[in-house]
Amino acid sequence: MTKFAFRLLPALLAGLFAAAPVLAEETAGLMHAGTDLGDQASLQRGAQLFMNNCSGCHSLQYLRYSRMASDLGLTEQEVMDNLDFTGGKIGDQVHVALKEDEAKQFFGKMPPDLSLIARVRGSDWIYTYLKSFYLDESRPLGWNNKLFPNASMPNPLWELQGLQQPVYGKAEGGGDAPVEKLVLATPGSQTPAQFDQSVRDITTFLEYAGEPAALKRQSLGVWVVLFLAFFTFLAWLLKKEFWKDVH
Template identity: 55%
Template sequence: MNKRMFPGLLLALALVSGPVLAQEATPALYEAHVNVHDMASVQRGARIFFNYCAGCHSLQYMRYSRISHDLGLSEQEVMTNFDFNGVKFGDHAISSMPAADAAKWFGKAPPDLSLEVRAKGADWVYSYLKSFYLDPTRPVGWNNTVFANASMPNPLWELQGVQTAVYAPSKPGEDARVEKLDLSQPGMETPEQFDRTARDVTTFLTYVAEPNVYERERVGLWVLLYLVAFSLLAVFLKREYWKDIH
């Protein structure tokens, strides 16, 4: 074999095997099946988010007034059910937790979730919410099979209950691998009900990641209708102009 070809072959093998190894390391995700046009689901997800998640996580690109407009909720409904910081209707949805305190308690400040679904996908967010389990080796006592060594506890444990890990057999020197999660302590909701809860939160965050989705689709429909009408007009004009020639 030509010695000059050998480094090139090694590089090609690395490029091919790299994605394969990455796929093997990525845990299987649940399918979220979100539908941002299911307004009841978006509204339920908003209520759950602001009651269980907004204490730590912000939605810095969203205003309460925008949520009210898009979700068909009155100002009173939004400020009564979503505002726990004494903010104004036109303010952004910012967490009241100081970043310095959050970094001290959790090791880092909780991230803003405005674009979480766009960054990682709805299936990832949905699976993450369902995959917390008790882990006494972690500083906060929790871990996650989708995002290993996450620096946050399970925010929805009261609803979901407490899951414990069942580890797959491993050889000496190998890291323990979680094979499945067992519900060791039931929560306020059944597993089926919590599936809907996790899906509702994911649906709300999907809307937050692209709040102009409703306007975009409404305008897009009119644009398509205009293009169809213009195309028909262009065809008729062409036939009229060329009828004497043919």
């Protein structure tokens, strides 16, 4: 077994080095989200922003309204009054009112569930994606995304952000001209700083939705570390007692 593992080690290292450029490419150009799962106010704002702007098309089928109430410091009545737009019950999962045939008519397919998007893509990707929409008349819905080109999705936050126009670079090799940067042509209802915070709040909420237990794990982590430190001290005292007569 040891010889086999030793022979396998070069192949594993080669695989890691081969994967490094791919990982670097996936994270290149991403903005830092700066999320904080310990910020309950941000989680509450993110939940409301998501439900008002995103839940019409995207479900969170692995999250229940009751779980949001207990984790985000809200009452069941507050959740039902402000975060439930499908007529669901407090114990229900977060589904959408959009029907599959309507989704296919509007978007070509049913929009994906976003319960695990933060675990799959990462918080920085979500944050960057939500800030990267721009007007594109060549697209069926009139929108495109710099981070995720040709996405079949309009900008759900355009009223808050405003309308962005692309600035194209030089085309190479006969291909399409790349989008170098985005310029805010028409301001939205929020200032750029306010919009950044709104996107950060939504990203924080989606990060929580991907792993609600993370909130409990963080709160328990301090006590676990203290327990391990106390247990280590007791083990040291026990060892000292056992070995005190050994010379």
